[in-house]
Amino acid sequence: SIHQFLFFAVCAGISGFGVTYLLDQGFTASQAGTVLSVSSIISCLIQPLLGDIFDRLKRFVLPQIVGTIFLMAGVSFAVMQIVKPPLLVFGILYGTGNFLFGMTSSLSNSICAYYNNRGIAINYGIGQGLGSLAFSFCSLAFGYIIAALGTPSMVYIMLGLIVIAATVAFTYPKLDESYV
Numbered sequence: 710s711i712h713q714f715l716f717f718a719v720c721a722g723i724s725g726f727g728v729t730y731l732l733d734q735g736f737t738a739s740q741a742g743t744v745l746s747v748s749s750i751i752s753c754l755i756q757p758l759l760g761d762i763f764d765r766l767k768r769f770v771l772p773q774i775v776g777t778i779f780l781m782a783g784v785s786f787a788v789m790q791i792v793k794p795p796l797l798v799f800g801i802l803y804g805t806g807n808f809l810f811g812m813t814s815s816l817s818n819s820i821c822a823y824y825n826n827r828g829i830a831i832n833y834g835i836g837q838g839l840g841s842l843a844f845s846f847c848s849l850a851f852g853y854i855i856a857a858l859g860t861p862s863m864v865y866i867m868l869g870l871i872v873i874a875a876t877v878a879f880t881y882p883k884l885d886e887s888y889v
Contacts, residue, residue, distance in 0.1 A: 712836065714843040715874035719810060721843070721851060752811035763816070772883075775813050775817060
């Protein structure tokens, strides 16, 4: 449940305020839309391929993989925020972060199914409900924070949430296949 809460809290920043952030960084509306849409489309196309690769793994490590992908997305956002590269590179870094974070959506659902199938009850409905609550709350909060402190503040909050989300993913128990 906390995993879904954090996931959707970050999504509120990345996608919900992505255009606002990119416009503030000097992108046109069409460029901002292109960065978000292309990275999301690529993420959707790659997810089934990635899922197939992970299904073939002999040892279940999906929570650690999700945690690693979270951190990779965080690095992408941190680099663009700290280095302030040219607009094209900035867009690629934001798109990469969006792409990576988007890839974890279906993987996060797989984590829930994996543990439920092995007798560890995870209430997916409560998790999704908390995720919706997080998106709503963070959208409201980001609006006020951006108005008061500017768009860069949103990225720093997202980075903190990404680190917490990765930490949660890394702490999921490792199960061997004999556990049923």
